[in-house]
Amino acid sequence: RMTGQETIYFADDFPEPVKSLNIDAGIRSCLSFSMVVDGKGYGSLVFSDSAPTRRQWNHGDIETLRTLARLVATAATRANNIEQRERAVSGLLLRDRALEGISQGVTITDDKAPGTPIIYTNPAFAALTRYTLEEVVGRGPLSFFDADVAPRIIERMAQAAAAKKPWRMETSLKRKDGTSFLDSMVTTMIVDQKGDITHSVTIHEDVTEVRQREELLLEAQKMESVGQLTGGIAHDFNNLLTAIKSNAEDLRDDLKDSPILQSQAEIVLEAADRGAGLVAQLMAFARKQELQPKVVDVNALLERFTKLLRSTLPAHVDIDIRNVARLPAIYVDPGRLETAILNLAVNARDAMADGGTVTIETSLKTLDADYVAEHIEVQQGDYVLIAVTDTGTGMPADVVERAFVPFFTTKEVGKGTGLGLSMVYGFVKQSGGHARIYSEVGLGTVVKIYLPALDQAAPSEDQPANGNKAKPGTGSILLVEDDPIVRQSISGKLTRLGYQVVTASNALDAIETLKSNPHFDLVFSDVIMPGPMNGADLVREVRRRWPAMNVLLTSGYTESTVLGKVTLPADVHLLSKPYSNSELAKVIGEAICGSSGDTA
Ligand SMILES: Nc1ncnc2c1ncn2[C@@H]1O[C@H](COP(=O)(O)OP(=O)(O)OP(=O)(O)O)[C@@H](O)[C@H]1O
Ligand SMILES: [Mg+2]
Incomplete structure (x- = not known):
């Protein structure tokens, strides 16, 4: 395979710069073989002689040295090949380690085999699906999808195969234990020289939490904008109603001599009052009501308030109050807190037409970093939790989703305005807390309100004695x-x-x-x-x-x-x-x- 040519050189015709080097070293003649293997040059092998007379390179010398040169060239080629192969292997190993180590799942399918089975997967995909690597290999990719989405996926696969372009999809994937996760997939096809698809490589990422968080954020933004809109409208109506009320009152008081006109003023006043009531609830939702916060002991407030609740709720609804003994105080408007609890109790009553129990529980709750990560609008810290639970009809998920929105009601016209929970939501938010609904159709509902705990224990309920100077109407x-x-x-x-x-x-x-x-x-x-x-x-x-x-x-x-x-x-x-x-x-x-x- 070596097609090298030999050349004999003598001192006189050494090519420069070799010439002066060789002459200095005392070399007088040499025999050079260029080493070429498969048309590729590897250099030259040179034999030198320092005899002062010109060396006679005879045929025997030349043959022996040519064989030697050939052996050296073959050895050099082989060493070179091994090095190349080693380099290739270590490259493969690195790619393999990378695939095994990345946090995204990877699957490769054999697209020529029937059912396009998975022939490679990595530990991340096994972890995502909770199968072992061995269990995944050999399975068809469709077995991971729910039966109802499979046809859609087959269609997408066919479209992608025709276009031979990478395709993306986000859908739920089934785990071994029957649970599922939202999988974001990108599939790329591997095409052979003839242009046929031989394999598909898919990268999988679990985006369940990311999407949930995005949804929560959207939800929070929606409530925020509804709040702004509501607040703006309520503000303008508030001004109008102030004028209407005040003038209607003056008319009523001044029209003592004409009872018909007076009763008309009374009607205007009543309507304005109803309007003011609605506006107040809208302001509450928009977090723009005027609060008069005080240091409040929730347990004591509930104890007093239960009497009123008892008279509001019908006899077939039981009230169960469960308090944690020592609660920190909170800084809220006590009147509005009572209204909020009353709104929740009235909703509970409406959900329990055939009777049941309203449970009002208080406890101390620390909302930690994990909780805050899931509920973006919440601040980390200690909260007093007031949970109002009923054993009523419960709400389907789409009702829970909209329950806080102003004017959302499932009640008949005249039965509900859909502002009760909006008030609760706005009040709790304005007080620095947050509210959540958990509900199960047929079982009941729990509305939890979290209000920020103060560093101090609840104060004793005794009001300081007051040096009264005057009676109402004098002074x-x-x-x-x-x-x-x-x-x-x-x-x-x-x-x-x-x-x-x-x-x-x-x-x-x-x-x-x-x-x-x-x-x-x-x-x-x-x-x-x-x-x-x-x-x-x-x-x-x-x-x-x-x-x-x-x-x-x-x-x-x-x-x-x-x-x-x-x-x-x-x-x-x-x-x-x-x-x-x-x-x-x-x-x-x-x-x-x-x-x-x-x-x-
Ligand atoms: N405890 C509950 N059980 C079942 N459904 C409830 C409960 N609380 C609220 N809901 C649902 O949420 C909707 C909104 O409640 P919200 O208190 O805001 O308004 P409403 O009770 O309909 O009217 P309003 O309170 O203004 O009289 C209700 O119409 C009902 O469908
Ligand atoms: Mg209500």
């Missing part, structure tokens, strides 16, 4: 309001209720008035006012100078006004607009008499 009020029309209207109402009223048009004015006469029974101020001080600042200043003074704030919409731009001083009552004359009378009376505004 003097300093009314602070910048809008002259509103100021006049409220002043008139307060006067009609029996109070002596002095007015101020801004906070500085009010302070000046107080300096000359600090003996008012109440400072009643709007929150948002032009000038250097708003209502909240005024309250702080009044408390600093005249600590015993009663104060009461009033405000309309709170989104950015009260809760965003202004920080309310602790424990100050806020009368939210729109309010009725009777509400005004009640709240003013409470503020002056110091009896707590607790509805419980």
Whole structure:
């Protein structure tokens, strides 16, 4: 196989640069064989002679050396081949290790064999499907799919085979134990020289959790945008209703002499009240209701509240209260918490037409990093959990999904507005907690509300004694309001209720008035006012100078006004607009008499 040519050189005609090197080394003549194997050159083998006379290379020499050269060339070729093969093998081993080690599942099918069996799989795919490697090899890929999706997959495979292009698919794959996971697959076909598909390589990835998380995020975003829309509408209606209510009330009060007109004003007022009720629930859902949070002992609140619940629920519904002995306190609006629990209890009642049990359980729950990972909108930490469980009809999954959405109801017209759970959701969210529904058709429902636990234990329920100075309807009020029309209207109402009223048009004015006469029974101020001080600042200043003074704030919409731009001083009552004359009378009376505004 060696077709090398031999050449004899003498010192005179050595080619440069060999010439001077050789002559220096005393070499006078040499015989060179070029080594070429299968047309590929491997170099030359050179025999040198240093005899001072020209060496006579005879035929015998040449033959012997040519054989030697041939042997050397063959050995060199062989060594080269082995090295190449070793390199190839270690490349294969590396690819093999990579396939065995990657976290995605890999399957290779033999597409020429009937049923296109899997001929290779890696440990990741075995782990995904909970089969052993041996169990996977030999199976047809279709055996991993549910019977109802198999036809769709066969169709996709055929389309992909015709196009010879990689294809993707996301579908559920069955595990050995019967459970399934959402598999994201990419399949690439291997084509031989003739263009026929010989094998298919598929990469598998379990995307169950990723997709679930995406869905939760979408759900949260949807609730967020519905909340914004609702809040915007509610805000505008709130303003309109305030005007309607206030004017209808004045009409009713002033039309004593014409009973027909008076009763019409009454109808307007009733309708406005109903509207205000709806708007309040919408505001609650939109997390824009005015909350008056207090440090609350949930167990004590439930104990008091059970009496009211008992009278709301029919006799064939049992109430079971289960409390964990020592619970941390929470900081929420107690009145709204009661409304939320009442809404849940009423839903439970409606779901148990034939009777059953409502269980209200409280406990301390730590929501850890794992829980938070699954429920994106939740903050890690300690929560007081209030779980309201019923033994009623339960809800199918699609009802659970929409139950918190405002106006979603399955009840007949007139029976439900679909705002009960929306209020619960908004209230809990606004209080820094979160709400969840678990329901099983035919078994019942549990709604869990988590409210952030305070670092302190619940306070004792004794209210501090209060130095009452006045009775409702007597006493003097300093009314602070910048809008002259509103100021006049409220002043008139307060006067009609029996109070002596002095007015101020801004906070500085009010302070000046107080300096000359600090003996008012109440400072009643709007929150948002032009000038250097708003209502909240005024309250702080009044408390600093005249600590015993009663104060009461009033405000309309709170989104950015009260809760965003202004920080309310602790424990100050806020009368939210729109309010009725009777509400005004009640709240003013409470503020002056110091009896707590607790509805419980
Ligand atoms: N405990 C429960 N058992 C079964 N279904 C429930 C339960 N709670 C709520 N639902 C379902 O969720 C829907 C929405 O409840 P939600 O309290 O928001 O409104 P509603 O009860 O229909 O009306 P509203 O509370 O405004 O009177 C209900 O119509 C009902 O289908
Ligand atoms: Mg309801």
